[in-house]
Amino acid sequence: MIVGGVACNLRLQEMMGIMAAERGARLYATDERFCIDNGAMIAHTGYKMFCSNLITSFDDAIVMQRFRTDDVEVTWRDD
Numbered sequence: 001m002i003v004g005g006v007a008c009n010l011r012l013q014e015m016m017g018i019m020a021a022e023r024g025a026r027l028y029a030t031d032e033r034f035c036i037d038n039g040a041m042i043a044h045t046g047y048k049m050f051c052s053n054l055i056t057s058f059d060d061a062i063v064m065q066r067f068r069t070d071d072v073e074v075t076w077r078d079d
Contacts, residue, residue, distance in 0.1 A: 001028045007035040052076040 002016055007030055017027040029035075049055070052075045 001030070003030050003034060004038055004041075005036060008032065048076045 002013060006012055013027065013029050020027040054073070054075055
């Protein structure tokens with residue numbers, strides 16, 4: 001399933017559909033109404049980080065539009 005802002009990208013949907021088919025799977029793309037960045041998911045992640053004492057001060061916080069999610073240290077999961 002592809003959701004969020006990237007789900008609006010029809011080329012990405014096409015490429016993921018091909019990859020899924022090659023692996024015997026199906027791709028499900030959400031309705032366009034749900035293809036937006038999800039503030040609730042971001043807030044929930046912030047809450048999890050806060051509960052794990054992973055706190056960033058406002059002075060140290062930065063905004064990076066092309067932020068890589070695989071560069072984030074995840075301390076609240078065991079796997």
